[in-house]
Amino acid sequence: MEERTRAYLRGRFGDYYRRTELTPPPGANEREWGFIPWTSGPGTTMVRHRSLLDLGSIEDFLARKRPRHVYFSAGRYDEPSASSMSEKGWRSSDLVFDLDADHLPSVTLGEDSYAEMLAKCKDALLRLLDFLEDDFGFEDLTIVFSGGRGYHVHVRDAGIQGLEREARREVVDYVRGIGLDIDEIQTKEMRGNTPARVIEKDGGWGSRIHQRLTALSDDLKRMDNEEALGRLSEIEGVGDKTAKTILGAVSADQDVEGYTENEEVEINYEAISAGNIELGGVGMRKLIDAIAEETVSAENAPIDEPVTTDTNRLIRLPGSLHGGSGLAVRRIDRSDLADFDPLVDAVPETFVGHEISVEVTDGGTVELRGDSFTVEEGVHSVPEYLGVFLMARGRAEKGQE
Incomplete structure (x- = not known):
């Protein structure tokens, strides 16, 4: 970047900050602050280990320094300006999630446009919020467009502030579906006079898997037996032999070994919908495992793990400008999220x-x-x-x- 360009952007960023009122995060004086100035050269230099006492008011600091990027810490400290983490005296940390379009499995770099990447990232954000609001029941959430390639979510519920790294990693594993164990998302229901193990339906990953099993059951109902056999066989991890076992297990006569695709038998697809682990032995278990894998692949939230597990992480200040795009780091009300378009709503009026x-x-x-x-x-x-x-x-x- 040429000096003329750098000077122009620095000046216009300053104009933006002089006209913009920013809301600092809760406990702003207990947090570490950092920024990246408009320095020359190929790299960037982070100035960090600052407190609000060092910076003064946020508005005055930003209008005076006109930085390229601005950050504050997820953590709160006794001495936020101490030069080492061990000297800061950690008190607590927000739980922060970062979704980056560049890292999404659904994004094809070099083919997807910037707008398409951000749209896919918003889809991932909605899945993440489903986990945070419905599965965990978090209430104090701040949703932010990062100004660049994705979104941030700050969780500030009191119950999570003291979590250490390993506990935060468990949250990461859950929303990403890492290590999901079918035996841990099952419950018992009575099937006639017999108790049976079935997939949990009342929330969490069990509910998501159950919904896919129900959708599969509805598809199979519309097929004849041969078509149903083919549909089951094409599920990765099932195959022809297991498909026959499954259909035999849920047939009216329950004759697992005797089923063939040419035989017209009455199929009880509600057994598949229920996720009845007891029925059909290894065949049904393979089907449920395969559907669980499909569910995790399609419905997990592909967050950036190090951001969430790091209790000392620096994250972008909402209301500031992203020096790599000139777009605003925009806080989004939950009720406005569906209509939010980052390439419209994050364009600063100053420009x-x-x-x-x-x-x-x-x-x-x-x-x-x-x-x-x-x-x-x-x-x-x-x-x-x-x-x-x-x-x-x-x-x-x-x-x-």
Whole structure:
């Protein structure tokens, strides 16, 4: 990045901060603060181990320093400005989750556009919130667009503040479905006069697996026996032999060994829907294991594990600007999340309303504020918010006005 570009962005970031009122996190004076200035060179230099006593008021500090990135700690300390973690005196930490579009299995780098990546990340965010709100029952959640490639969720319920790293890792494993054990998500129900082990239906991973088993059962009901056999056989981990065992196990006569695909028998698909582990022996267990694996793959929340387990993590300040995009790190009300569009709602109004000259070095299509721009290499006059985005992303330099 050229010095002219860096100076321009630093100046306009300062204009943004002078016009913006930011809300600091709870216990702001107990947290460590850090920032990255607009320094020259290929790398970045983090200035950290600062407290609010060092910085002064957030608004004054940001307007004066005009930093490229701003962070605060998940942790709260006795001495937040101490130069080593051991000297800070850890008290507690928020539980922070980070979803990064670059790390999502559903994202194809080089093919998905920035807008498509962020849309897929929002889908992952909704799955994460389902875990946090429904499975864990957390209530004090702050949802934030990171300003870059994804979303953050800050959980501040009192019950989690004192969790150590290993306990936080258990939360990570749960939302990612790591180490899910079918034996731990089952319950007993009476089947006639006989107790049977079935998949738990009342919440958690058991409910998610049960919903997929029910959907599979509904599909099979619409098929003849041969089609049903083929549908079961194509499930990874089941195969032809196990499919026959399963259909035999849930047939009216319960003749597991005698079933063939040419035989018309009455199938009780409610047994599959129930996730009856007792029925059909190893066949039904293989089916449930396969459906569980499908469920975890499709419905887990692919969070960045080190962020959540790190009690000392620095995370972006909501309301600040992301120096790699020029977009705002935007706090989102839960009721507004469905309609939130980061490429519209996170564009700072400070950069709207006039044009600037930029020299584009990396052309292509950019979607911002509901418009699609195709920019070619060379000098162009563009809306400032587009120019700031291109310069912050390293795709343009500031042109002569």
